[in-house]
Amino acid sequence: MKRIAVFASGNGSNFEAIVGACERGEIPAEVALVVCDKPTARVVERAANHGVACFAFDPKSYASKADFEREIVRRLDEAGVELVCLAGYMRICGEVLLGAYGGRIINIHPALLPAFKGAHAIRDAFEYGVKVYGVTIHYVDASLDGGRIIAQRAFPYEGSDLDELEAMVHATEHPLYIETIRNLLNNQK
Numbered sequence: 626m627k628r629i630a631v632f633a634s635g636n637g638s639n640f641e642a643i644v645g646a647c648e649r650g651e652i653p654a655e656v657a658l659v660v661c662d663k664p665t666a667r668v669v670e671r672a673a674n675h676g677v678a679c680f681a682f683d684p685k686s687y688a689s690k691a692d693f694e695r696e697i698v699r700r701l702d703e704a705g706v707e708l709v710c711l712a713g714y715m716r717i718c719g720e721v722l723l724g725a726y727g728g729r730i731i732n733i734h735p736a737l738l739p740a741f742k743g744a745h746a747i748r749d750a751f752e753y754g755v756k757v758y759g760v761t762i763h764y765v766d767a768s769l770d771g772g773r774i775i776a777q778r779a780f781p782y783e784g785s786d787l788d789e790l791e792a793m794v795h796a797t798e799h800p801l802y803i804e805t806i807r808n809l810l811n812n813q814k
Contacts, residue, residue, distance in 0.1 A: 627654035627810050630706040632714035633661055637668025639712035639733060642799035643806065644675050652807045657704040660697055662716055678704065684716075694721035701726065707813070710806060711765060715744060718765050730765040731809070733802050735794045737761055737777055742770035747794055751787050758782050758790065760797045762805045776805045 629647075631640045640659060646652045659672040664681040672679040680700050687693040698721060701709065711718075711732040718730060736746035738761040743749070750758055759779035764772040778801045782790055 627707050627813070628657040628705045629654045629708045629710055629806070629810075630658040630660060630701055630704065631656055631668075632709060632711045633659065633666065633668040634663050634715040635666050635668065635713050637666070637671040637713070638795060639710075639798060639802060640668050641671055642803060643710060643712065644671075644677060646803040646807075648675070651803060653810050654708070654806070657706055658700060660700070660714070662714070668713075690719045691721045694719050697722060698725040708806070708809065710802070712802070717769060718767070720767070723765070723767060727766075728764065731775060731805070732763055732765050732770070732772070733798055734761045734763065734770050735798065737779055738763060738770055738774060746770075747791055748787065751790055756781060756783055758794060760794060760801050762802060775809070776801060 631643055633640050644656045647655050656677050659668060659677055659679040661668050661679060661681040662684050664683060669679055669681045682693060684693055709726050709730040711730065734746060736750050737759040741750045757779050759777055761774055762776045763774045766772040778797050780793060780797060782793060
């Protein structure tokens, strides 16, 4: 059984979708570890509800980014993680993490990259007035929302309700991430 880690900083709805798909056998893997940089985030509770080990840490309690990334790498190695799935993890991966897991870290972004990078992509696209929105899954590199694109899914929206649009983005994210993780793991022989 392949072992994956999910990194998140907030609610954990993508974690919930991924772990549920693993439990149902839709993804040929188990979530071996959740990494969260906000110990009070809801994803920590969600991980506990599924019996998934969680490393929740306060970045400020470490002397440097390299220090907390070394601890993350140690825990990933200890858990035998083969694929890291960022799911609302609001930090740019640094040299230590990329050095150890480069090429095995993917991210889901709530816009059609390369447009609308950053933490407020849905709102930025909405305010710009685009008519086609979407989701991108890409490999992670040292740049902000950079790295080779693996999958994208687009949908039209010409409404005026940001909450409605966000719900549509999330409804697109979950199945696309599950499909992409499954395809990546099935192609790793």
